[in-house]
Amino acid sequence: MRTFRSRPAxxxxxxxxxxxxxxxxxxxxxxxxxxxxxTPAAGSSTPAAxxxxxxxxxxxxxxxxxxxxxxxxxxxxxxxNDWNCRPTADRPRPVVLVHGTFENRYANWAGLAPKLKDAxxxxxxxxxxxxxxxxxMATGDIPASARQLASFVDRVRAATGAAKVDLVxxxxxxxxxxxxxxxxxxxxxxDKLIALTPTNHGTSLWGLGLLAxxxxxxxAMMDSSCPACRQQVTGSDFLNGLNTGGDTHxxxxxxxxxxxxxxxxxxxxSAYLATSxxxxxxxxxxxxxxxxxxHVDISYDPTATTLTLNALDPAHTHRPAC
Numbered sequence: 001m002r003t004f005r006s007r008p009a010x011x012x013x014x015x016x017x018x019x020x021x022x023x024x025x026x027x028x029x030x031x032x033x034x035x036x037x038x039t040p041a042a043g044s045s046t047p048a049a050x051x052x053x054x055x056x057x058x059x060x061x062x063x064x065x066x067x068x069x070x071x072x073x074x075x076x077x078x079x080x081n082d083w084n085c086r087p088t089a090d091r092p093r094p095v096v097l098v099h100g101t102f103e104n105r106y107a108n109w110a111g112l113a114p115k116l117k118d119a120x121x122x123x124x125x126x127x128x129x130x131x132x133x134x135x136x137m138a139t140g141d142i143p144a145s146a147r148q149l150a151s152f153v154d155r156v157r158a159a160t161g162a163a164k165v166d167l168v169x170x171x172x173x174x175x176x177x178x179x180x181x182x183x184x185x186x187x188x189x190x191d192k193l194i195a196l197t198p199t200n201h202g203t204s205l206w207g208l209g210l211l212a213x214x215x216x217x218x219x220a221m222m223d224s225s226c227p228a229c230r231q232q233v234t235g236s237d238f239l240n241g242l243n244t245g246g247d248t249h250x251x252x253x254x255x256x257x258x259x260x261x262x263x264x265x266x267x268x269x270s271a272y273l274a275t276s277x278x279x280x281x282x283x284x285x286x287x288x289x290x291x292x293x294x295h296v297d298i299s300y301d302p303t304a305t306t307l308t309l310n311a312l313d314p315a316h317t318h319r320p321a322c
Contacts, residue, residue: 053081059110062296066107069135075106079117080125083159087122093166093191094156095312097125098149100171101228104137108170111300112308116168119309122160126152129228138172139226142238146179153180153189166192166312170299171264172228174198174256174271179242187249194255194311196298197262200247201270202234234270247273255280255311257304264295282307288322 056075059065069075080097087094095116099108105125116123128148129138138145153165167177167190174195180186181193231238248254254273260283262268272281284291284303293301303320310317 056106056110058114059300061111061300062107065110065300066103066135068110069104069106072106073104073135074127077106077109077113077123077125079114080105080109080123082117082122085122085160087160087162088120091120091122092162093164094122094124094160094162096149096153096156096165096167097123098167098169098173098177099125099127099138100169100173101129101138101226101232102136103170103173104135107135108173108299112168112305115305115309116312121312122156122162124152124156128152138176139228141227142172142176142179142231143183145228146176146184149176149180150184150186153186157189164189164191166190166194168194168196168308168312169198170196171199171295172232175200175232175242178247181249181252182242187251190252192253192255192311194257194308195271196257196304196308197259197265197268197295198256198271199232199265200256200273201243202236202239203232203265203270204234248276248279250278253278253311255282255307257282257284257298257307257311259284259291259293259295259298259301259304261292262295262298280311284320287320290322 053074053076054072055078056065056068056072058078059068077097085094097105097109097113099105105127109125113123113125126148127137129140129145156165157163169175169177174193175198177186177190177193177195178200181190230236233239256272256279258265258268258271258281260268262271265271268283273279275281284293284298284301284307287307288303291301291303293304298304303322306318306320
């Protein structure tokens with residue numbers, strides 16, 4: 001039985017303050033760290049990965065992983081981006097990991113990537129969305145970021161010989177693939193999308209949407225420094241367009257994994273996709289009632305990890321050990 005974990009609200013407040021400070025520095029042009037990659041121009045399809053990017057250690061929580069990525073912004077999670085990996089009969093599709101806003105591939109996936117590798121998958125993770133403050137990624141225009149994902153998926157398919165991949169995303173990383181699937185031909189290249197606390201129907205984004213309206217020039221600042229923030233605010237033109245005509249594709253299997261303690265996507269049920277035979281909407285507390293994981297830590301949560309592995313391989317599922 002897993003040890004009861006107290007609600008991580010103090011950690012979330014600390015992390016929120018840290019990310020907000022870094023984001024503010026980015027907005028004001030005060031952050032002097034070099035970008036993790038050249039910010040692609042609109043329409044660019046340049047993959048966000050290099051063969052010689054350093055591999056970082058395993059982590060058991062977002063905070064230490066994010067701190068490590070601040071010092072090593074190009075870090076790759078252990079187990080990811082082995083371009084010599086070949087899928088097997090038991091694991092025929094590579095898994096591509098897609099991080100969230102103000103995050104990066106290492107901060108999000110330093111815990112899950114090695115577990116997927118240990119389970120026999122070829123695992124790949126990209127940084128996307130530009131950024132001028134080291135670890136802060138996924139702030140750029142979402143359609144442009146989706147083109148980066150499309151290029152990265154094609155690179156993975158070419159390297160592995162796989163016809164399709166499975167995608168696992170967190171927050172914006174669970175939303176962005178839906179644009180790729182709907183508008184960029186991804187439905188022919190993706191078998192499954194597993195989304196952890198995705199912003200499928202919008203979020204207040206820590207109130208940034210409201211704050212932008214309260215301060216003169218706030219809207220313009222958000223649009224210029226974090227277009228993805230604006231696009232994920234509930235009721236945005238981007239979300240309205242993406243969700244018009246249905247929010248899923250019949251050729252892709254979708255799994256959404258949420259937590260009732262998500263303080264970013266509120267209400268947490270707004271992450272869910274419309275009920276259909278190819279959609280599973282899951283909440284970690286329905287499996288482990290005392291699991292108090294939040295929005296940020298869910299990619300490190302044991303319950304969510306088990307549910308992710310189950311979604312990737314539904315023929316061999318396991319009940320989460322609470």
